[in-house]
Amino acid sequence: MAALIETKGLTKRYGAQLAVDRLDLTVSEGEIFGFLGPNGAGKTTTILMLLGLTEPTAGEARVLGVDPVRDPLRVKRHVGYLPESVGFYDDLTARENLRFIAELNGLSEAEAEKKIDEALRAVELADQGDKLVGAYSHGMRQRLGIGELLIKDPKLLILDEPTGGLDPDGTNKMLDLIVSLNKERGITVMLSSHLLNQVQRICSRVGIMSKGRLAAAGTIEELAADKESGMDLERIYMTFFKEG
Numbered sequence: 001m002a003a004l005i006e007t008k009g010l011t012k013r014y015g016a017q018l019a020v021d022r023l024d025l026t027v028s029e030g031e032i033f034g035f036l037g038p039n040g041a042g043k044t045t046t047i048l049m050l051l052g053l054t055e056p057t058a059g060e061a062r063v064l065g066v067d068p069v070r071d072p073l074r075v076k077r078h079v080g081y082l083p084e085s086v087g088f089y090d091d092l093t094a095r096e097n098l099r100f101i102a103e104l105n106g107l108s109e110a111e112a113e114k115k116i117d118e119a120l121r122a123v124e125l126a127d128q129g130d131k132l133v134g135a136y137s138h139g140m141r142q143r144l145g146i147g148e149l150l151i152k153d154p155k156l157l158i159l160d161e162p163t164g165g166l167d168p169d170g171t172n173k174m175l176d177l178i179v180s181l182n183k184e185r186g187i188t189v190m191l192s193s194h195l196l197n198q199v200q201r202i203c204s205r206v207g208i209m210s211k212g213r214l215a216a217a218g219t220i221e222e223l224a225a226d227k228e229s230g231m232d233l234e235r236i237y238m239t240f241f242k243e244g
C-alpha cells in the first residue's frame with residue numbers, strides 16, 4: 001500500500017516545550033487512521049506540520065509525496081483538512097458558502113453546482129442547503145465542513161477532532177459519514193481524537209500519542225491483544241491519558 005502520509009523524526013519545539021518529539025508515522029492508502037491521544041499530546045501540532053501551516057523544528061514529512069515545507073500550496077490543494085473549529089459565513093446559506101469555496105478552487109459555475117449538490121447529498125444536508133449556516137446545529141456545521149472538503153475531490157482527508165463538542169447523535173452521524181467516504185469513495189482518512197471508543201469503532205489502524213511521542217501504533221487487534229503487557233487497549237490508553 002502506498003504511504004499517503006509519512007513522517008521521519010518530525011519534531012516541533014515551542015520554546016522549551018517539545019510539542020512533537022521525533023515522530024515516525026505512516027498512513028497508508030485506503031485506511032482510516034486514528035490519531036489518538038489526550039489533550040496536549042501533540043496531535044494538532046503534527047497536523048499543522050503535515051499541512052505546511054507550521055514549520056517543523058526538525059525532521060520531515062511527505063504528504064501525497066509532497067514536502068509540506070517546500071510546497072504547502074500543493075498539499076493544501078489536494079488534501080481535505082478539517083480544523084478543530086470550522087469557519088463559515090453565518091449570514092450566508094450552506095450552498096452560498098460552498099459556492100464561495102468552489103470559486104476559490106477555480107471551478108466553473110456548472111461544475112460548482114454539480115459538486116455542491118453532490119457534496120450536500122453526501123453529508124446529508126441536501127434539504128438544508130438553502131438555510132443560513134448561522135441557523136445550523138453544531139453537528140450540521142461539522143458535516144458541512146466535510147462537504148466543503150469534498151468540493152475538491154480529495155484523495156486524503158485530515159480531520160482534527162471532527163466529533164469535538166457533538167452530542168451522541170451528531171457523533172454517530174459524523175462517524176458513519178467518515179466510514180462511508182472511506183468505503184464508497186476510497187478516501188483515505190487521518191482522524192484525530194482524544195476518545196478511544198470513537199477511534200476503535202471506525203479506524204483500521206491507530207497511533208497513540210502521549211507527550212509528543214508516538215507511544216504505540218498498530219491495528220486495533222494488534223494493540224488490544226498485546227500479550228506482553230497483558231493489557232487491553234482501553235487500559236493502555238488510560239495509562240497515557242493519566243500521564244498526558
Ligand SMILES: Nc1ncnc2c1ncn2[C@@H]1O[C@H](COP(=O)(O)OP(=O)(O)O)[C@@H](O)[C@H]1O
Nearest residue numbers: 014018019037038039040041042043044045046
Ligand atoms: N502555538 C503554540 N505555542 C506554544 N505552545 C503550543 C502552541 N501550540 C501548541 N502548543 C503546546 O504544544 C503541546 C501540544 O499541543 P497540541 O498539538 O495542540 O495537542 P493536541 O492537539 O493533542 O491537544 C501542548 O502542550 C500545547 O500547549
Ligand SMILES: [Mg+2]
Nearest residue numbers: 043044045084
Ligand atoms: Mg488538538
